[in-house]
Amino acid sequence: MVQDLDQLRRLQKLDDCLRDLRSQGEAIPRRRAALEERVKELKEKLVAAEQQREETEKTRRKLERDLEANSSKVQRYKSQQWQVKTNRELEALRHEVGLLEAANGDLEEQILGLFEELDHCSATVQERKTALVDQERLTAERCRVLAGELINVQNKAAALATERELLATAIRASLRRTYDRIAASRGGIAVVAVNGPACGGCNVYLRPQLLAELRTQARLVTCESCQRILYYEQVEEAHEAMEG
Numbered sequence: 001m002v003q004d005l006d007q008l009r010r011l012q013k014l015d016d017c018l019r020d021l022r023s024q025g026e027a028i029p030r031r032r033a034a035l036e037e038r039v040k041e042l043k044e045k046l047v048a049a050e051q052q053r054e055e056t057e058k059t060r061r062k063l064e065r066d067l068e069a070n071s072s073k074v075q076r077y078k079s080q081q082w083q084v085k086t087n088r089e090l091e092a093l094r095h096e097v098g099l100l101e102a103a104n105g106d107l108e109e110q111i112l113g114l115f116e117e118l119d120h121c122s123a124t125v126q127e128r129k130t131a132l133v134d135q136e137r138l139t140a141e142r143c144r145v146l147a148g149e150l151i152n153v154q155n156k157a158a159a160l161a162t163e164r165e166l167l168a169t170a171i172r173a174s175l176r177r178t179y180d181r182i183a184a185s186r187g188g189i190a191v192v193a194v195n196g197p198a199c200g201g202c203n204v205y206l207r208p209q210l211l212a213e214l215r216t217q218a219r220l221v222t223c224e225s226c227q228r229i230l231y232y233e234q235v236e237e238a239h240e241a242m243e244g
């Protein structure tokens with residue numbers, strides 16, 4: 001019975017390690033994807049900044065064209081002043097020129113504002129380019145490390161799986177079936193230590209009779225609530241100490 005329990009505990013330990021390694025292995029592609037997602041986000045941000053700069057530049061060019069068109073109109077109207085025949089026509093022309101010159105004043109102010117905005121846009125584009133390049137470098141580095149980790153995890157898991165296979169074949173078939181059945185229905189945990197007066201798996205208090213039986217180690221004792229196989233940490237350690 002001591003040997004049975006010992007084998008089952010070792011099997012449980014190996015299965016725990018394998019489960020850990022599996023979840024580590026599964027987390028690696030997710031960590032990779034998160035890093036790649038960050039690069040994608042920064043690329044999108046850079047494109048947005050470049051578009052903003054382009055839009056601002058387009059607006060600036062349009063205003064420049066408006067300014068030019070207005071200025072040539074002003075020139076034309078001014079030269080027409082000498083050809084008009086009536087005061088009314090002259091007044092109308094001067095009024096038109098006044099409006100155009102006022103509009104041009106506004107346009108010049110807007111264009112100056114846009115130049116400032118363009119400087120700001122260019123700085124943003126540059127910042128985002130730098131951030132993207134940095135993140136790309138970091139992602140490449142981390143992905144290399146992650147690829148190494150993955151191989152490491154896979155190698156460890158393969159070695160443990162072999163060890164587990166050897167151990168499993170050494171365990172009596174009926175005992176192995178019991179273990180497999182409990183593990184399958186209890187989230188992979190079939191063997192647990194007693195935690196004070198309670199089962200370490202489900203935390204339900206154990207009957208004193210069961211606790212006494214556990215101490216004698218005459219038979220495998222299972223929790224009456226979760227059916228997991230129980231062991232007494234202290235007894236095992238004392239036993240091992242005596243043997244040692």
Ligand SMILES: [Zn+2]
Nearest residue numbers: 199202223226
């Ligand atoms: Zn239990």
